[in-house]
Amino acid sequence: xxxxxxxxxxxxxxxxVGTLYGLAASGLSLVFGVMRYLNVAHGALLMIGTYLxxxxxxxxxxxxxxxxxxxxxxxxxIGMFLYKLMFSSLAxxxxxxxxxxxxxxxxxxxxxxxxxxxxxxxxxxRNITTPYSGMTFSFLGLRIPYVGLFGVxxxxxxxxxxHLFLNKTYFGKSIRAAxxxxxxxxxxxINIEQTYxxxxxxxxxxxxxxxxxxSFSYAFSPAISEGWSIKALIVITLAGLGRxxxxxxxxxxxxxxxxxxxxxxxxxxxxxVGLVLFILLLMFRPxxxxxxxxxxxxxxxxxxxxxxxxxxxxxxxxxxxxxNALKEAITEKRFFIIGILIVACCLLPLIIRSDYLIxxxxxxxxxxxxxxxxxxxxxxxxxxSIGQSAFFGIGALSTRLLWMSGAPIFLAxxxxxxxxAVLAAMIGLPSLRLRxxxxxxxxxxxxIITGVIVHNVFPGVSFLPAKYLASxxxxxxxxxxxxxxxxxxxxxxxxxxxxxxxxxxxxxxDEIAAAATGINTFKCKVLAxxxxxxxxxxAGGVYAFYSAVYYYFVPFELIWxxxxxxxxxxxxxxxxxxxxxxxxxxxxxxELFTVTIGRFSVPIFAILFIITVLSLPxxxxxxxxxxxxxxxxxxxxxxxxxxxx
Amino acid sequence: MLExxxxxxxxxxxxxxxxxxxxxxxxxxxxxxxxxxxxxxxxLKTICGLLRLxxxxxxxxxxxxxxxxxxxxxxxxxxxVHEGRRLFSEMSVLxxxxxxxxxxxxxxxxxxxxxxxxxxxxxxxxxxxQTAGTLSxxxxxxxxxxxxxxxxxxxxxxxxxxxxxxxxxxRHIYEVVKEINRSKQITIFLVEQNVRLALEVADSGYIxxxxxxxxHDKANLLLRSDHVKESYLGFGQMQREK
Numbered sequence: 068x069x070x071x072x073x074x075x076x077x078x079x080x081x082x083x084v085g086t087l088y089g090l091a092a093s094g095l096s097l098v099f100g101v102m103r104y105l106n107v108a109h110g111a112l113l114m115i116g117t118y119l120x121x122x123x124x125x126x127x128x129x130x131x132x133x134x135x136x137x138x139x140x141x142x143x144x145i146g147m148f149l150y151k152l153m154f155s156s157l158a159x160x161x162x163x164x165x166x167x168x169x170x171x172x173x174x175x176x177x178x179x180x181x182x183x184x185x186x187x188x189x190x191x192x193r194n195i196t197t198p199y200s201g202m203t204f205s206f207l208g209l210r211i212p213y214v215g216l217f218g219v220x221x222x223x224x225x226x227x228x229x230h231l232f233l234n235k236t237y238f239g240k241s242i243r244a245a246x247x248x249x250x251x252x253x254x255x256x257i258n259i260e261q262t263y264x265x266x267x268x269x270x271x272x273x274x275x276x277x278x279x280x281x282s283f284s285y286a287f288s289p290a291i292s293e294g295w296s297i298k299a300l301i302v303i304t305l306a307g308l309g310r311x312x313x314x315x316x317x318x319x320x321x322x323x324x325x326x327x328x329x330x331x332x333x334x335x336x337x338x339x340v341g342l343v344l345f346i347l348l349l350m351f352r353p354x355x356x357x358x359x360x361x362x363x364x365x366x367x368x369x370x371x372x373x374x375x376x377x378x379x380x381x382x383x384x385x386x387x388x389x390x391n392a393l394k395e396a397i398t399e400k401r402f403f404i405i406g407i408l409i410v411a412c413c414l415l416p417l418i419i420r421s422d423y424l425i426x427x428x429x430x431x432x433x434x435x436x437x438x439x440x441x442x443x444x445x446x447x448x449x450x451x452s453i454g455q456s457a458f459f460g461i462g463a464l465s466t467r468l469l470w471m472s473g474a475p476i477f478l479a480x481x482x483x484x485x486x487x488a489v490l491a492a493m494i495g496l497p498s499l500r501l502r503x504x505x506x507x508x509x510x511x512x513x514x515i516i517t518g519v520i521v522h523n524v525f526p527g528v529s530f531l532p533a534k535y536l537a538s539x540x541x542x543x544x545x546x547x548x549x550x551x552x553x554x555x556x557x558x559x560x561x562x563x564x565x566x567x568x569x570x571x572x573x574x575x576x577d578e579i580a581a582a583a584t585g586i587n588t589f590k591c592k593v594l595a596x597x598x599x600x601x602x603x604x605x606a607g608g609v610y611a612f613y614s615a616v617y618y619y620f621v622p623f624e625l626i627w628x629x630x631x632x633x634x635x636x637x638x639x640x641x642x643x644x645x646x647x648x649x650x651x652x653x654x655x656x657x658e659l660f661t662v663t664i665g666r667f668s669v670p671i672f673a674i675l676f677i678i679t680v681l682s683l684p685x686x687x688x689x690x691x692x693x694x695x696x697x698x699x700x701x702x703x704x705x706x707x708x709x710x711x712x
Numbered sequence: 713m714l715e716x717x718x719x720x721x722x723x724x725x726x727x728x729x730x731x732x733x734x735x736x737x738x739x740x741x742x743x744x745x746x747x748x749x750x751x752x753x754x755x756l757k758t759i760c761g762l763l764r765l766x767x768x769x770x771x772x773x774x775x776x777x778x779x780x781x782x783x784x785x786x787x788x789x790x791x792x793v794h795e796g797r798r799l800f801s802e803m804s805v806l807x808x809x810x811x812x813x814x815x816x817x818x819x820x821x822x823x824x825x826x827x828x829x830x831x832x833x834x835x836x837x838x839x840x841x842q843t844a845g846t847l848s849x850x851x852x853x854x855x856x857x858x859x860x861x862x863x864x865x866x867x868x869x870x871x872x873x874x875x876x877x878x879x880x881x882x883r884h885i886y887e888v889v890k891e892i893n894r895s896k897q898i899t900i901f902l903v904e905q906n907v908r909l910a911l912e913v914a915d916s917g918y919i920x921x922x923x924x925x926x927x928h929d930k931a932n933l934l935l936r937s938d939h940v941k942e943s944y945l946g947f948g949q950m951q952r953e954k
Contacts, residue, residue: 237814244800244811251798254760255863256786256815310802 075209077326083215085322086222087277087284089315091295092302093229094273099303100311101246101266103162104154104169105504107453107511110296111180112271116142116278117287118188124195124282131195131283132217135276142275146268149176156681158263166504167451171632171680174453177292178629178673184289186666194286218280225276226315233311242266246311293515293625294338300508301341304348307355308504317356335523338516345512349497349505412549416542425541429613431654432548433606434630436555438638438646440602441631446640447563448595449575450499453628454510455603457517458487460623462604464521467529467611467619480547480608487604488597490517495596499589502578511628518623525619536615544613551609555602560643562598571595572641626669633676713738713899714759714790714867719768719778721751721758728754730923731768736867741893741900743914743931745907745944751923752903753795756871759901760792761785772867787815789866793873797856801845805836808844808855812862821864829858832888850881857885861892867899868892874906882906886913907944911935 095109119138120131129137153172157165194200199217203210233239245252245262253259277295281287298321305317325340332339348356416425437459444450462483469479494513498505531539562568570591573581582588607622630653638649660668714736721729729751736742746752757763759770761782770777772788780788791812800808809829813822830837833854839847844855853873860868870889874882890913893900904910910931911917917934919927927939934940941947 237810237819240803240807240811241814243803244807247800247802248798250762251794251800252811253762253782254786254792254794255811255859256783257811258781258783 072208073330074327075207077330078323079209079211079215081323081326082319083212083219083284083322084326085319086219086315087280087318088298088302088322089318090222090225090280091274091277092299092306092318093226093311093314094270094277095299096303096306096311096314097229097242097273098267098270100309101242102154102158102169102263103165103309104157104173104267105166105300105507106173106270107170107296107300108173108177108180108292109270109274109299110294111177111184111292112142112145113274113278113281113295113299114184114287114289114292115145115180116275117282117291118184118278118289119275120279120282121188121193121195121287130197131279132197132221135221135279138275138279139272142278143268143272146271147264149271150264150267153677153681154267155260155264158260168680170451170453170504170507171636172677174629174632175673175677175680177296178625179670179677181289181292182666182669182673184292188289190288190290192286192288195283197283200283212284214284218284221276221280225273229273238265243311246309294519297508297512297515298341301345301512304345304505304508305356307357310355313355313357320356336520338519342512342516345509346494346497349501349509353501353505409553413546416545422541425545427654427658429541429545429548431650432552433610433613434634434654435552435647435650436548436606436609437603437627438631438634438650439555439559439643440599440606442635442640442643442646443559443562443571443602444595444599445632446635446642446646447568447575448571448592450592450595451507451632452510452599453507453632454494454512454514455631456623456625456627457510457514458491458600458603459607459610459627460514460517460521461490462487462607463611463617463622464525464607464619465604466608467617470612471529471532476547476612480605480612483608483611484601484605487607488601491596491600495593495600499592499596514623514625514628518620518625521623522620527619529617529619531615539615544609547612548609551605555606556643556647558598558602562595563643567591567594575641629673629676633672633679636676637679713773714901715771716755716759717769717771719758719765719770721754721763721765723754723763728923729758729765732920732923732925733768734918734925734928736899736901737916739893739897739899740915741889741902741913743902743904743910743917744920745904745910745917746920747944748905749922750920752905752920753871754923755920756792756869756901756903759869760790786863786865787817789864790869791860791863791865791867792869793856793860793871795871795875797852799844799852799855799859801843803844804841805844805847805855806840808859809836809862812859813864815863818863822862825862825864829861832861832891833858850877850884853877853881853885857888861898865898867901869901869903871903872905873902874904874909882909889913907940908935911940 091109091113095106098104098106098109116138119141120134123129123134123137124131153176154169157168160168197214199213202213204213204216205211231239233243241252241257242262242265244255245257245259245266249259252262281291302318302321303314305320306313321341321344324344325337328340329337412428415428419425437455440458441452441455444452464483465486466476466479466483469482470476474482490513494509495506498509530536563571567590570581570586570588571594573584573586574588574591578588581591610622611617634649634653635646637653638647639645657668657672660671664671716732716734718731718733719729720727720731732751732755734742734744744752744755754763758765759777761777761780765778768778772790775788777785777788777790800811803811806826809826810822813819813825818825830840835851836854836858839851844852847855857870857873873885873889877885886909889900889902892898902910902914911934912931914931917927917929917931918925919934919940927934927937929937
């Protein structure tokens with residue numbers, strides 16, 4: 068095949084998959100555009116649609132082409148149900164809280180759906196074989212599969228129908244009106260609640276349609292959820308967040324660029340393309356590819372870069388860690404308690420002989436570290452990273468590879484931390500210049516995409532070589548994990564009590580006000596990101612050091628992103644002690660659940676998480692404030708008593 | 713027509729309106745004036761259901777408004793021109809007008825009303841297919857008023873329609889306001905920071921300060937009252953200098 072033909076063939080495949088990206092993203096874009104709900108479970112709902120088509124095909128032998136309306140109808144019902152169950156209560160909050168909370172609960176939802184699907188349909192890859200599967204026809208010397216052609220035609224029809232619905236019908240127009248200004252929409256008589264309800268359900272039905280088409284075009288498994296979520300998120304960012312139009316074109320752009328670059332860089336790295344595109348977009352066109360600059364009074368404030376840190380560089384008293392804070396905090400009594408705890412932890416391996424318990428403690432220390440690292444970012448600075456697994460994973464990977472190649476372990480651990488911070492800089496520097504959801508999407512993308520790449524490039528297991536295995540004991544690993552935990556807690560404590568730490572908290576409370584009072588908000592955010600990801604990378608390194616049998620992709624699994632968020636939110640975001648206590652409870656409970664209910668533990672924790680976020684509806688800020696007030700009043704009470712005595 | 717009886721309104725823990733009572737008579741132009749942050753917009757938002765009161769009641773032609781869902785209030789014949797226009801900025805002029813006639817009753821007379829709005833604001837007709845966000849400030853204000861009129865209101869609430877417009881446009885808009893009131897018997901409730909302008913146009917006036925009504929009279933009398941002169945029109949200092 069000549070070069071031109073190969074490129075042409077890649078183009079064809081790009082268009083085929085690109086239209087599907089467009090369709091998948093259009094549902095997400097509708098939901099985000101109208102309600103400002105960032106439903107990262109969109110890919111999981113698409114996957115449910117795929118399996119629905121699969122089940123209908125295998126049970127009733129109905130061709131997936133014909134079952135599309137059935138699948139769409141079911142997904143429409145599921146959408147209605149999910150909206151009433153989880154999303155409707157967010158509607159009364161301002162945009163910022165809507166985005167953050169919908170992101171969190173849909174993240175939980177994704178895990179629920181994915182793990183339930185794995186239980187019901189097994190994690191195996193499947194496909195549907197129809198009479199026309201594998202048949203191709205020739206066009207200008209290029210091979211075009213029939214399934215692809217059907218997919219393109221159906222997708223185009225559906226997108227066109229959606230376009231007509233939104234632009235020509237009264238109800239469609241009212242959906243657009245509600246997305247542009249919901250208060251105005253309400254006062255001209257549009258029933259916002261109903262509009263939201265149906266838009267959400269329509270968005271999910273579109274995910275179902277995309278899933279149906281996928282079912283006869285490609286192979287699938289429950290694990291495709293994450294990939295499709297992130298593709299859809301990248302596509303709506305390409306189109307310009309909050310804009311309903313342009314999504315289809317953006318999907319095509321992504322599909323074609325991906326397919327053509329696969330020709331040059333190979334399929335293993337295909338996923339990188341989307342992420343690179345996303346990062347370039349953040350740097351050069353955060354308003355989206357097809358948005359005219361200044362065209363229309365942009366009502367979507369989250370599209371605007373924050374250019375408010377120009378006059379903030381001047382103040383420079385001693386920045387950095389303040390050791391006075393540490394001295395003050397460690398009053399004699401506390402010092403005593405903390406000292407006893409540390410000594411107890413140090414002595415533990417001498418007393419306990421059970422490997423099971425030692426393993427559990429190592430796990431506990433690891434979890435406390437990764438949770439505290441997320442807390443710096445999410446709890447104190449208000450930057451919701453749902454990609455901590457990427458930093459944890461890259462730290463683990465670097466450490467493992469270096470260690471295996473003979474480097475001293477402490478150097479390897481350090482390298483792990485540094486590599487995580489470098490990876491974070493790639494996504495953080497462009498996305499932290501902007502406000503809003505870019506950081507969350509970026510980190511999620513990083514987590515999913517690094518996971519896929521590592522899965523492709525290092526599919527196997529890394530066993531310890533004999534000379535290492537001979538000297539493998541748990542005790543040194545226990546102490547390394549203990550040191551890691553102490554370093555992490557100490558670093559978090561010192562950081563948040565420093566000047567910059569106060570700046571970080573100010574950024575979370577009100578970024579504009581913080582910038583206006585002279586805080587270099589960008590610097591605060593970058594510092595929080597650097598420290599947080601360095602610590603996460605370090606924790607990953609310790610994990611790699613701890614595991615005798617090490618699967619390269621395991622530390623990249625999304626659960627490592629999810630657990631810290633879960634624990635911090637339940638334990639109390641923006642406090643040091645909350646996440647520690649939360650972790651102890653979580654690890655104990657998880658151990659109990661794993662023993663008793665096994666694979667159901669993930670969905671159960673995810674449901675628990677959703678309930679927690681929904682019952683703290685004012686968002687992280689309010690929850691933190693409540694806990695702060697509570698702790699504050701406790702402190703005052705205590706202080707008062709001390710004065711009296 | 714509109715009776716507001718001793719209402720209290722809160723933003724979270726913050727009380728914005730204290731025991732506010734006022735009435736708007738059928739067919740008149742009533743004005744509520746006061747400075748920035750006095751609670752004017754809060755009152756309008758409460759009337760059209762975007763905020764809920766904690767005490768008191770609002771009645772419109774005998775119907776209790778404060779229990780009616782926000783999207784149904786427009787059907788009763790109340791429509792609002794929001795402060796800062798609040799158009800559907802990515803929809804065309806025509807689509808904005810269509811959205812104004814969203815409720816079932818108004819939808820039937822849509823073309824008739826559109827023609828009337830074009831008659832009042834011919835500029836909108838020239839630009840009917842243009843995206844609302846690309847209109848000039850004055851045109852946007854016209855469209856905001858036009859959109860509100862599309863719902864065939866009996867009572868039109870107007871929030872700071874003079875804000876950010878050139879004086880010549882302000883005069884034009886207020887001419888239109890008087891015209892709508894006279895020709896179609898639409899009652900108008902104006903909320904304004906521009907005290908002189910509002911009281912010159914209105915029949916009756918209320919003064920609101922830090923969330924409470926502090927004065928009420930015929931508009932022309934209010935305009936000449938010492939309180940208004942001193943607090944809002946800058947006569948106080950002149951008198952003292954004399």
